[in-house]
Amino acid sequence: MAQATFEEISASDFFYRNRDIAGFTNPTRAIFAAIRELVENSLDAAESIKVPPDIYVRLSFEGEASEETQIYKLRVEDNGCGVPPRYIPSAFGQVLYSSKYKLKQQRGTFGLGGKMAILYGQITTHEPATIISSTSPLSKIYMYKLMIDIQRNRPIILDRKVLLNKEGWRGTIVEFSLEGDYLRAMPKILEYFKQTAMVNPYANITFVDPKGRLYKFVRATTVMPDPPKETLPHPYGVDVELLQRLIQITPYNNMLEFLKNHFHRVGEITARKFLEFSEISPSKNPKKLTHEEVVRLAQMLKKFKEFLPPDASCLSPLGEELLKTGVLKELKPEFVAVHQRKPATYAGHPFIVEVAIAYGGEIPQRGGFVIYRFANRIPLLYDEASDVSVKVINAMNWRRYKVTPDMPIAIVVHICSTKVPYKTVGKEFIADRPEVRREIANGLREVARQLQRFLSRREHVDRERKRLGVFSKYLPRIAEFSTRLAGKEKPPDIEKLLRSVKRFGAEGV
Amino acid sequence: MEPKEFKSITEKRKEVLATLENFGLRIYEQMEKGIFPFIEMPSRSTENIYYDPKFRQFILGDKKVRRSTRNIRHLKPFAQLVWAALFSYELTSQRKTSTLRDVYYSAQAYEMTFKDQQESNNIITDLETILGFSREDFNIFPEERSAVFGDLTIRYTVPGYEGKTLNLTSHPDGVMIGPALTSAEFVETTADKVIAIEKGGLFTRFIEENVHKKFNAILVLTAGQAPRATRHFIRRLNRELGLPVYIFTDGDPWGMHIAMVIISGSANAAHLRDLTTPDAKWSGVWATDIVKYKLPTDPLDEIDMKRLYELQKDPRYKEDPLWQREIRTFMKIKRKAEQEAFSRYGLTYIVDEYLPAKLEETK
Ligand SMILES: Nc1ncnc2c1ncn2[C@@H]1O[C@H](COP(=O)(O)OP(=O)(O)OP(=O)(O)O)[C@@H](O)[C@H]1O
Numbered sequence: 001m002a003q004a005t006f007e008e009i010s011a012s013d014f015f016y017r018n019r020d021i022a023g024f025t026n027p028t029r030a031i032f033a034a035i036r037e038l039v040e041n042s043l044d045a046a047e048s049i050k051v052p053p054d055i056y057v058r059l060s061f062e063g064e065a066s067e068e069t070q071i072y073k074l075r076v077e078d079n080g081c082g083v084p085p086r087y088i089p090s091a092f093g094q095v096l097y098s099s100k101y102k103l104k105q106q107r108g109t110f111g112l113g114g115k116m117a118i119l120y121g122q123i124t125t126h127e128p129a130t131i132i133s134s135t136s137p138l139s140k141i142y143m144y145k146l147m148i149d150i151q152r153n154r155p156i157i158l159d160r161k162v163l164l165n166k167e168g169w170r171g172t173i174v175e176f177s178l179e180g181d182y183l184r185a186m187p188k189i190l191e192y193f194k195q196t197a198m199v200n201p202y203a204n205i206t207f208v209d210p211k212g213r214l215y216k217f218v219r220a221t222t223v224m225p226d227p228p229k230e231t232l233p234h235p236y237g238v239d240v241e242l243l244q245r246l247i248q249i250t251p252y253n254n255m256l257e258f259l260k261n262h263f264h265r266v267g268e269i270t271a272r273k274f275l276e277f278s279e280i281s282p283s284k285n286p287k288k289l290t291h292e293e294v295v296r297l298a299q300m301l302k303k304f305k306e307f308l309p310p311d312a313s314c315l316s317p318l319g320e321e322l323l324k325t326g327v328l329k330e331l332k333p334e335f336v337a338v339h340q341r342k343p344a345t346y347a348g349h350p351f352i353v354e355v356a357i358a359y360g361g362e363i364p365q366r367g368g369f370v371i372y373r374f375a376n377r378i379p380l381l382y383d384e385a386s387d388v389s390v391k392v393i394n395a396m397n398w399r400r401y402k403v404t405p406d407m408p409i410a411i412v413v414h415i416c417s418t419k420v421p422y423k424t425v426g427k428e429f430i431a432d433r434p435e436v437r438r439e440i441a442n443g444l445r446e447v448a449r450q451l452q453r454f455l456s457r458r459e460h461v462d463r464e465r466k467r468l469g470v471f472s473k474y475l476p477r478i479a480e481f482s483t484r485l486a487g488k489e490k491p492p493d494i495e496k497l498l499r500s501v502k503r504f505g506a507e508g509v
Numbered sequence: 510m511e512p513k514e515f516k517s518i519t520e521k522r523k524e525v526l527a528t529l530e531n532f533g534l535r536i537y538e539q540m541e542k543g544i545f546p547f548i549e550m551p552s553r554s555t556e557n558i559y560y561d562p563k564f565r566q567f568i569l570g571d572k573k574v575r576r577s578t579r580n581i582r583h584l585k586p587f588a589q590l591v592w593a594a595l596f597s598y599e600l601t602s603q604r605k606t607s608t609l610r611d612v613y614y615s616a617q618a619y620e621m622t623f624k625d626q627q628e629s630n631n632i633i634t635d636l637e638t639i640l641g642f643s644r645e646d647f648n649i650f651p652e653e654r655s656a657v658f659g660d661l662t663i664r665y666t667v668p669g670y671e672g673k674t675l676n677l678t679s680h681p682d683g684v685m686i687g688p689a690l691t692s693a694e695f696v697e698t699t700a701d702k703v704i705a706i707e708k709g710g711l712f713t714r715f716i717e718e719n720v721h722k723k724f725n726a727i728l729v730l731t732a733g734q735a736p737r738a739t740r741h742f743i744r745r746l747n748r749e750l751g752l753p754v755y756i757f758t759d760g761d762p763w764g765m766h767i768a769m770v771i772i773s774g775s776a777n778a779a780h781l782r783d784l785t786t787p788d789a790k791w792s793g794v795w796a797t798d799i800v801k802y803k804l805p806t807d808p809l810d811e812i813d814m815k816r817l818y819e820l821q822k823d824p825r826y827k828e829d830p831l832w833q834r835e836i837r838t839f840m841k842i843k844r845k846a847e848q849e850a851f852s853r854y855g856l857t858y859i860v861d862e863y864l865p866a867k868l869e870e871t872k
């Protein structure tokens with residue numbers, strides 16, 4: 001038997017070998033995923049400095065790669081915060097390097113997306129990526145040409161330039177080549193832009209495709225949701241690993257202060273109660289806890305029932321007004337109802353569910369609801385059937401609300417959380433957590449009720465209109481026929497009759 | 510006797526036109542006064558249909574229905590009704606005829622639509638009920654046509670033929686009982702009876718065998734269940750010319766009922782008069798004839814038997830003991846025979862032997 005050989009691989013090597021899990025499955029998916037990752041980075045970058053995003057995406061044809069795939073150059077430009085020059089190489093050339101490992105809601109979470117796109121471009125075209133960025137109108141513009149050393153997970157800097165910033169530009173441009181199948185990916189890409197425009201109604205997004213076609217999604221508002229605040233971990237979401245890290249960095253030398261200062265929603269009183277509950281002395285130095293004690297502490301934190309639930313200041317939901325604006329702008333429905341749930345938590349992570357239901361107008365009638373799923377303002381376009389929202393929608397008793405699948409209805413579910421329970425790093429669908437499920441269901445019930453009210457009011461108005469229509473169609477005919485029959489010159493005056501029908505109708509009889 | 514049928518055809522037309530005009534005027538005035546036009550008419554629902562032994566036909570009871578244009582559901586039928594009245598007025602005044610099928614299509618020219626033929630037929634029946642005239646009076650005729658043959662001279666009133674006379678022996682196939690004949694006036698006749706026959710074959714045989722001469726009769730082909738125009742025509746022969754009417758049908762429940770409808774009318778026409786001939790006689794083929802003449806027969810099937818039970822309970826069949834006797838006989842022998850069955854005794858047997866015997870028997 002051959003002897004087993006052991007080797008260590010780097011993070012970039014791991015994701016290079018397993019690019020499926022990040023969504024780079026095939027040339028079609030890859031081109032979609034690359035655009036998506038870069039656009040999301042740009043949105044994050046603009047929102048982090050409270051600037052309505054202006055994003056320009058261009059995909060241009062470079063040459064044939066194989067029978068079905070081509071080489072494209074992808075360029076994404078934004079007006080976001082920019083990346084300080086010293087971080088550029090790592091931010092774009094080192095997997096699992098991120099500024100977003102924070103407890104606040106952002107699109108980026110893994111420190112992976114942008115790099116996977118660049119990595120994919122590199123392995124399919126062997127070309128470097130170009131990053132151009134400026135962090136302020138007053139600063140210079142830095143340009144890097146990079147490749148990723150996959151085995152060592154390190155950026156290789158091929159070129160670096162400092163440019164004058166005469167026009168006072170701030171933002172980031174990422175440009176690289178990659179192999180893909182745009183024609184196949186096109187429907188999903190366009191759908192992605194449309195849905196992104198829906199949940200980011202304050203963003204301008206421009207897309208020029210390889211055929212030179214221009215797609216423009218214009219902002220409908222400059223109002224932006226309140227940015228999230230960074231937050232401390234909530235005791236319910238803490239594990240041994242995190243505790244140990246906190247113990248290592250803490251400047252406090254007693255348990256009381258340690259709890260009060262490192263955990264979300266733990267004050268003097270709660271901390272004391274907890275310490276009593278878990279029989280730990282308030283004056284105990286956290287750095288002196290044995291491994292067993294840390295394990296026990298983690299357990300007790302989960303058992304203690306009196307921690308206040310996490311607050312939602314670390315979240316940045318879209319809000320009912322913006323959601324409505326977005327839905328009206330992109331779906332052009334006849335009616336829309338939106339609802340934002342109160343913050344809730346799962347496993348110590350706060351989350352907020354926002355839902356919208358839109359009816360009629362330009363929404364297609366296709367024998368089933370059109371479902372739009374979003375997480376932290378990212379559209380989720382794949383694996384719809386596995387998503388928790390879809391399960392909840394399918395399980396709901398719509399007939400109770402006089403709603404049937406053959407109606408032109410679109411349903412929007414937006415979940416925001418510091419930790420969206422994605423099932424994969426490709427961020428495609430959300431796991432079925434009972435807490436999340438309950439919030440979605442309650443939200444949907446609320447908008448369904450509003451839709452029902454709208455439909456019955458409309459039905460009433462329709463019926464009235466029809467009723468009036470019947471009178472104003474037939475009374476004049478009866479007048480005309482009887483005039484001719486009676487041999488009269490002029491028809492009888494039926495205005496009075498018609499007026500009385502209207503008055504009668506206005507009373508809602 | 511009712512005076513109506515003794516009016517000349519022209520007078521009757523005037524009366525129809527005046528009634529239609531009045532109907533229009535009533536609605537016109539209602540609207541002028543600012544009230545939603547409405548009409549009242551006898552209900553034609555089954556619970557309002559009674560058999561009247563005095564008239565010896567079905568009549569409508571006292572129950573009324575009110576159609577008001579205030580009610581949205583009545584609005585369209587009301588408009589259709591007024592349209593139908595106008596359409597009938599135009600037909601009658603221009604002396605044009607049409608059919609129920611025409612009515613259905615004509616409505617579209619006035620931007621009035623009927624859902625289907627049934628809906629437009631119903632509206633015409635409403636108009637009959639309201640006005641008390643049958644649709645033939647306002648020139649709407651059935652599709653089915655029957656025929657007449659015999660020494661009767663008529664005078665046309667239809668445009669282009671006004672004043673022209675015709676003797677109804679002039680065509681050996683008989684003359685079709687269509688709109689022109691229906692509106693014709695009777696001038697003179699030498700006949701002293703009417704013989705109505707269910708089937709075309711026998712009608713032709715009778716003409717060939719000179720039954721009209723031998724028996725001094727006017728022959729009428731009902732062609733199955735007699736159309737209303739034909740029933741009205743038979744009534745006129747009976748009432749205006751005083752001729753007794755004898756009806757010959759197949760010897761089965763259906764033939765029996767053809768005779769009955771000529772005599773006492775149908776429930777569908779309970780809103781109308783002048784369609785019945787209460788003194789007409791069913792002369793054969795009776796169930797007892799089947800026995801007596803030993804006719805070749807077929808068995809009565811299940812549907813035939815069911816029909817017999819229905820007829821047994823029908824008030825029209827309780828007028829004359831003859832009906833009940835024949836029904837019982839049918840039930841007993843469980844056989845039926847066609848008029849052609851007499852051919853077993855030779856082609857002329859029916860004319861030479863059976864007919865005279867039965868005319869005598871049912872005199
Ligand atoms: N357009 C941009 N503007 C400013 N900073 C950017 C931009 N793109 C990337 N960055 C920086 O680079 C880091 C890495 O980006 P990357 O997409 O690889 O990971 P991420 O966004 O943190 O997480 P995820 O894997 O979930 O996308 C980001 O955290 C951010 O700090």
Ligand SMILES: [Mg+2]
Nearest residue numbers: 041108113114
């Ligand atoms: Mg990212």
